[in-house]
Amino acid sequence: MKRSRVDKLRDLMGKKEVDYVILGPTSNMFYLTGFTDEQMERPLLFIVSRDEAYFLAPKLYEEQLSQTGFSVLSYHDGEDPYSLTRMEKRSRVALDDQLWTAFTYQIEKRFSPTLSLASSLLMELRSRKEQEEIDIMMEGITTAESSFLDFLNEVKEGLSECELARKLEEEFSVRGVSPSFPTILTSGYNTSMPHLRCTNRKVKKGDVVIVDFGIKFKGYSTDSTRVVSVGSPNPEVKKVHDVVVRAQEEAESSVSGMKAKDVDRLARSVIEKEGMGNFFIHRTGHGIGIDVHEDPYISKGNEEAVDDNMTFTVEPGVYIPGKFGVRVEDMVLMKGRVRPMNSLSKEIYIV
Amino acid sequence: MKRSRVDKLRDLMGKKEVDYVILGPTSNMFYLTGFTDEQMERPLLFIVSRDEAYFLAPKLYEEQLSQTGFSVLSYHDGEDPYSLTRMEKRSRVALDDQLWTAFTYQIEKRFSPTLSLASSLLMELRSRKEQEEIDIMMEGITTAESSFLDFLNEVKEGLSECELARKLEEEFSVRGVSPSFPTILTSGYNTSMPHLRCTNRKVKKGDVVIVDFGIKFKGYSTDSTRVVSVGSPNPEVKKVHDVVVRAQEEAESSVSGMKAKDVDRLARSVIEKEGMGNFFIHRTGHGIGIDVHEDPYISKGNEEAVDDNMTFTVEPGVYIPGKFGVRVEDMVLMKGRVRPMNSLSKEIYIV
Structure with a gap:
């Protein structure tokens, strides 16, 4: 399977006239090599040319790679690493x-190449998930959600935000997984x-608590956000939460082939109609995978x-500076229409 | 204090004829801004010119920054972020x-600058630690070492490497700190x-176990390695461990002003004398701080x-492919001579 991803990349390199793709130890390297x-x-x-694909690495990685x-x-x-490569000067x-x-x-100094960004090739492959990748992500979400639900039992007054974040991360740890980003x-x-x-x-x-959490599972990321209230939620928070959830549901009514900006518009227009447009200070969402x-x-x-x-x-949100903010975030799969990947209710969780 | 680091950077920018320093959200940004x-x-x-220093950031970071x-x-x-900057084209x-x-x-396309690397300015400042930084690092080491000692009680046959790594990281977690790198x-x-x-x-x-661990403490990193044996150590491991510790002690006899390559040589020559030079496949050490x-x-x-x-x-080491490897790693401060920062014994820890 990994070999064939390199082959698909080579097809794109041919089409886009790229001689070498040079990757660091990033998500792109993981996608191609594991x-x-x-x-x-x-x-x-990891260097891919039309007829080669190899690692250039410090000696101490040799056995492992x-x-x-x-x-x-x-x-x-x-030693000079670049002298080992077979790259030609002034390549693309x-x-x-x-x-x-x-x-x-260093690469620019050494090879005077014509540069482009590998995302223009690799995101074309990576953004459309294989079934195997979707299955891993679904399994990851199940693990993340069960961690969140167990964590809720531990939320109480008097604990600090960082103590609570740590408690959630301990739930990840007992399940053998790590956060995909530092918990918010x-x-x-x-x-x-x-x-x-x-x-x-x-x-x-009376506090509203925002929990934005994700795990790394078999190399893939999850990312979800839920709102928690300590005691009954303040009516203002409830009102904003209701608007945010409606904005989310509106964006989730989008269908395959729609422009990303139009999906954003669906969520944004719900919030604007409520006069809260200035408080929705970020985009509606982002792709997710590795x-x-x-x-x-x-x-x-x-x-x-x-x-x-x-x-x-x-993940639409409304943030009123100095007062409070609300965001609800789910992961979805586009397949004709939007398929929710999360199972958690969107409600405010009262503890 | 942070302000004065920006001032020191500006002195170097003047000397090295740099118009702008542009930093991402990295250790350099932390050093200058916290x-x-x-x-x-x-x-x-974070962009520093001769007379300005400001963040360029997505709206959602505004209040926080x-x-x-x-x-x-x-x-x-x-929106186009770069249109907000006051950077001039073709600057240094x-x-x-x-x-x-x-x-x-993006910066190259937009501003056609003459590029250099910020390390040439910032590492001159960062590599010489202030007393406040040394104090934080010492406190970090104390926390990391007590985590390691408590972890040793949990090492037993039948647990996997990753399960054990997780147990050590849980010791970090109960102390309110995170790993500075994924535990080896x-x-x-x-x-x-x-x-x-x-x-x-x-x-x-009968297994030898290598534990290379570190934590992030108030923004600073620790990094240490110890050798553990499950039951009495194999005589071959003991012999190699003895050589590695002697190599380490030899390097720790170095004094202020010596060239880095000569400190490396001190450790390397001990291992070479034992005929193990080909198995010491990495450098003797690296600076550490943020x-x-x-x-x-x-x-x-x-x-x-x-x-x-x-x-x-x-941190000299000897690695015999397919058999075993041994590394012992301490952090030190140069002050006239080498001052050890770790307190842990260099022995093989038998569990």
């Missing part, structure tokens, strides 16, 4: 979007900052079509 | 080494692969001097 790692200061690259079935060119510390090279600039800088768990007025992770603020009665965020982005101005077998999040 | 995040597909940049004291230029999804721009290539590609915990023949994380291989009597790996790299060919207030690891 291997990935943290990006570090020494080049650990040879188990992938691809060949490995390895170098010792102090597509570089991994997530590759560190330090490597791009905010409370009270902090909920108006959609990308704050957590603080030492202690959760108290990366938490990948194509297709469900945002204003994105003319791309949302096609069959694409998986993405639908 | 803020960092996961790198994502939307530009979240304004708490850093720096100004924030924020953009909505669908130093880019964050860890910035994703996608952003470098390998056993038996797997120990010959120095960067394998963990597998489902079950640990059994990043797990940063300047100075203690490797062959590195002419850089190891100066006072630099913190780095000393």
Whole structure:
């Protein structure tokens, strides 16, 4: 299976006139080889040409990488890695979007290539999921949701946001999985900052709590958000939550082939009609797969079509600075129409 | 304090004739602003010129970033971020080494700059630690070591490498900290692969187990390695361990101002004298601070001097393919001579 993904990539390289694709230890490398790692200061690259596909890696990875079935060119510390490659100067090279600039800088100095970004080839493949990938993601969501439900029993007044985030991550840990991103768990007025992770603020009665969580499962990511209330929810929060859920349901009425920007519009218009348009300060969603965020982005101005077998999040939100914010996020699969991947109710969870 | 780091950077920008430093949400951003995040597909940049220093960020970060004291230029999804900057074309721009290539590609297209890497400015500052940074790192090491010692009570036959790695990470979690890198915990023949994380291989009597672990503590990293034996250690492992520890002690006899390559040589010559030189397949160590790996790299060919207030690891290892590997790793501070930062004994821990 992994071999045939390299073959599909080569077809696209032919069409788009690219001589080499150079990937770092990122989601792209994982997609093609099954291997990935943290990006570090020494080049650990996967290089695909029309007739070769090999790793360029520090010696200490050699034994491990040879188990992938691809060949490995390895170098010792102090040796010049790039002298080992068979790359020609002034070629057309597509570089991994997530590759560190330090490597791009070295490659530009060394090979004077004509650059493009590998996403223009690889996202065409990766954004349309194979059945095997969808199955893994569904299994991941089941694990993430059961973690969330068990975690709810542990939410109580007096615990800080970061203590609560840790409790959720411990639920992941007992299930043998790790977070796909640092859990976002905010409370009270902090909920108006959609990308704050957590603080030492202690959760108290009447607080709204936003839990935006995901796990990495067999290399694939999940990402979901639910609203929790400590005691009965404040009527203002309830009202906003109701608008947000309606916006989400509206976006989930989209069908295959619609433009991403029109899916965004569906959610946005519900919120605008309620006079809350200025408080919806982000896009409606993003593709998800190996990366938490990948194509297709469900945002204003994105003319791309949302096609069959694409998986993405639908996550409208309303954030009133200094007061509170509400977001509800689900993962969906496009297949003719939107198929929900999550099973959790969209309600406010009262603890 | 953070303000003055920006001022120091500006001094270097003047000396090295750099007009703009552009950083992603990396260790460099954390060093200058106290803020960092996961790198994502939307530009979240910190831009320093001779007279300005500001964030360029998606709207949803605005409220959060304004708490850093720096100004924030924020953009909505669908808006062009770069049109907000006041950067001039064809300037001299130093880019964050860890910035994703996608952003470098956009910046090159848009501004046709003369590029360099920000490490050439920032590592000069970051590699010499302030006392406050050293204190944080010492506190981090204490936490990591107590986690390791408690974890040792849980090592037993029949558990897999990944189960054991998780147990160590749970010790981190109860102390309110996270790993600075995915824990490396390998056993038996797997120990010959120095960067394998963990597998489902079950640990059994007579196994050597390598535990390479670190935590993130107040933004700073720790990194240490110890050897564990399940039951009495095999005499061959004992012999190699003894050589590795002697190599480590030899490197720890180095003094301020020595070249990094000569510190590497000290460790390497002990291992070579025992005829094991071909099995020491990596460098002797790496600087450590906010990043797990940063300047100075203690490797062959590195002419850089190891100066006072630099913190780095000393971690020689011997890896016999298909058999076993041994590595012992400590963090040290250079101050006249090498000052050990770890307190753990270098012995083989028998469980």
